[in-house]
Amino acid sequence: MLFIVLFDRFLMAFALAIHIVLASIGMALPVIILIAEYLSIKKNDNDYKILAKRLSIIFIVLFAIGTASGILVAINILVLWPKFMALVSQVAILPFYIETFAFFLEAIFIAIYFYSWDSFKGKYTHLIAGIPIAIGAALSAVLITMINAFMNTPNGFNISNYLKTGIITNVQPWAVFFTPSTWTEIFHVLSSSYTAGSLIFAALFGYMLLRSRDENKSRYYKKALTLFLMVGLIATFFSVISGLQSLKQLVTIQPEKYAAIEGNIQSQSHAPERIGGFPVNGTLKYFIPIPNLQSILATGSANGTVPGLASYNESTWPPLIVHPMFDFMFFMAILLGLILIIWFVLQLLKKNPLSNKLMLKAIIFAGILSVLILEDGWVLAELGRQPWIIYNVMTVSQAANYSPSILPVGFAILAFYVLVIPVTVLAIRKLLKERPLENELVNQ
């Protein structure tokens, strides 16, 4: 039984880890494509038009895989956690439901936008037809995040009665849109997804620019890279702000998660910020304390008390591994921010940073960092809620599907994901190779 629950968890985590990257690309890419098309019209610059069209090919293929992976995740949620889904369906299903319409919006306008290049008469009509794609993608993320916020801060029904009797009463279906964590979480998910989605492509274009020996191609790559980096920089700025806001909010809404992230065993005032360190036998060891800083950051005062795990039943403690995971995320985010700021300052000073090989290598590194931060952040958020699937309402073990029939198809899914992602990358490469960039640039 335990093995099956572990397998359920692993399968879900694996599917989500892949889907999150695809979803982030699916959110960022339409925005970049639209900006590129806008610039191509505004500046009458064919490079941007070529960029928009070539990115569209990548988008369509990744969208195909991404939506299938999204459906797989949706089915995974239903079949791996049927009891969880039964509760959500009776209390908090509306965001899930409205999300299907956001998905429709995206799918229909993809059919309109991508198969109608040059067939609209108005200068901006085609561009406008693409806006719903970006809106649909963002809206999907917003609505799905609402369900995650519900898992962290459940509301909209009589929880105490449910815990006593198992019966769901006093359902308020719209409450799920306004849980205490909803809007902070949405802000953070959107900004971090745009960060990763754009910086993955910044890394790709950085790599191609690094290898390019052709003047036309280099010019094209630089324009593309600047676009992705600008979006990435703005998104990173908001991601940092929203991340700090999220952490601060945990003190009140999920104190166990906060305590585990900070490595607090006892509640205390004048709490130090613990930099580094690892969990050893249920406590944090080998860290560097910065006196009072945690209390100041969390409460605004050194006298402020921050929660500790000892105030809660040990069976509901999240694993302390979330502390080093948080540190890892934090330092990677600082590094990422530094790379982007250096690029931006050099760009402002007209130092032509994209001609510098070291800068390009740093940008490639930033792209890798953005994915690591995204994954680390999600794992941290989910591990920090353990053992709950719905905080203080339902544990993961209570929600799990114990049917052994999951195993064969689960392994097939794992094997398939391992196969499908590299095949897709190769397919995109092949499809783009069949349309040599140099020909398109020469023919403009």
Place this chain on the structure above:
Amino acid sequence: MNLLYQLNYFIFSAFLTLLMLEIGVALLALLSYKVYTDKLKKYILTMWEINGTFAVFYLVNFEVTYPKLLQVAGTAYVFPALLAALFLVVRNAFIAYSEYVSKPSNEKLYIKTYAIATLVIAILTISILTSSVTGTGINLTSSSINIYALIINPYNILMLIAILLFTVFMATMFFDVIRFTKKMYPVLLIAFGLFLLATYAFVPYVFSNLESMYYLILISLILLGLSILFKVRESRFAKFMILLWIFASINFFGLIEYPYMFGKGVDVTQYMTGSAIAGPASIITIVGGILVGLALLYLAVLNSNKKKD
């Protein structure tokens, strides 16, 4: 009859109609690749994603409508549902690859792979659906299934053959890639015969309801007759009429089956969502459905204008 049930079945009918049309495309592409011409290509490249979205729409609407059935259905159908989802990734990947490939031989390979994946999804989906009608292969008490019994049972096999024949007929009527000849009538008759035989033999209560709701059969036959009439007269309405016929017929089956599922093992009214969710869900379905309908109409108009250009 319950509004939520009707809305759910309405969405299901739209989903199954589009799925059947896609099965038709997949079958034609597999059986005779030379008919996979621009007409089929244009349709499938525009619609593949929308069809997938309809599947999600139905799934989520099912979750909204029957939350108390989720634990049973979710646990029992885990294997075929995940397997179908797996093939959905193959379907999506290969149709997307085929779109931008320039070598014809590669395109053929991609399209055939897409078609096989689509057919596997269709077989799994139809098997799940038929088992939800008869209850064959599923144990509701233990929330488990026997996958072999679920797929290899006479009702499912008869229905699979009937549906595949219907899809060939539908695709012929809809796409104009094969000349519509009198040879199509036996196909249609056999499909009808298999459907009636399967229903009579394996879900007698549905067949009894069918007798008392004979007018639904009449309406269905009239719609079919009109479709053929329009087709013979080469009217462009034939396409829409054939879709309407399939959509209406599936919907009628829902009216006849109501309120049971799993061979009378489940009375769906006992598993429906509470009133708090029912109201907002119905409003969202109706408003969202109208918006989606309008967007699809815009897409259809745009495509038809492109053809004229």
